[in-house]
Amino acid sequence: MRLIDKKSIAILTSKNENQTKYRGNIRLFKQLQKKLSTYVTPSFLFCIDDVTVNGIYGLYYDPTENKWTTYFFVNPIVIYNRIPSREEEQETYHHQNYTLLKNKDVPIINPCFFNKWKIDQMLRKQKNIEKILPDTIFLDHESSLFSFLDKYRSIYVKPVDGSQGDHIFSIIKERTSFLLIDSLGQTQTLSFQQLNRYISNLIKQQSFICQETVPCKKHKEEKLDLRTLVHLSSNNQYKLTGIGFRQSTNRSITTHVMKGGENSIV
DSSP states (O other): OOEEOSOEEEEEOOBOTTSSSBOSOHHHHHHHHHHHHTTTOOEEEEOGGGBOSSOEEEEEEETTTTEEEEEEEOOEEEEEEOOSOHHHHHHHHTSTHHHHHHHTTOOEESOSOOOHHHHHHHHTTSHHHHTTSOOEEEOOSHHHHHHHHHHHSEEEEEETTOOTTTTOEEEEEOSSSEEEEETTSOEEEEOHHHHHHHHHHHHHHSOEEEEEOOOOEEETTEEEEEEEEEEEOTTSOEEEEEEEEEEOOTTOSSOOGGGTOEEEEO
8 A cells, every 4th residue: 555655634534334435525525635636735534443653544536537545644734624423523532543643743623513502602702793693592491492582583493512404493483382493394383381391301401502583595485695714814814715605405494405405606
């Protein structure tokens, strides 16, 4: 097996249950390598099982031949965490090889999944950002939800440690009932007692936040949101590096790709 000793970018992901294929956004990984090849810098995919004391076995994509090949990389300068789920991320962090990875003293970009409540509280410390954030509360009791519904009538409920749109739902307060819409667009009408019981059981299992519903632009009756990608440059200035939009499908309440959403680049 060929050894690669030039500087490289390592992309940390996971494998499927049979340990035969790498998981994640393969299309993105190919695009990254195409771009990096213009800087003569290879990138490679790896999972925690591929880490050794002397280097990392990684899968390299050659854009000129449209081919994936395994090499042994000994000089990664940065690790980009693209593990697709929180569960797999925790498995990685508790793997015996993770100590070997940390000992290489290579910086890890995107080190972990976000906690939605902590991010909200952190952003609110920035006064120029706070004024454009949706009103948000930590769901500590059923009464908090009903008070929030009295204020806004339409809200989103999101798991604090969720990702990819899982377990997000919307609640709309009607005259004598409540309309609950899950992330796939399925609806059910609940009485006050039914919703109270549902929320009571829910918050015993995991933590949630509530947010006011923000009106969305729509295209062909589907939700549309505009996203910008901003990076902090070496001279401590923020730089806009990408603009895109994401659109829901099948009347979903979110635009997450894992729930059928579609990405487009502007």
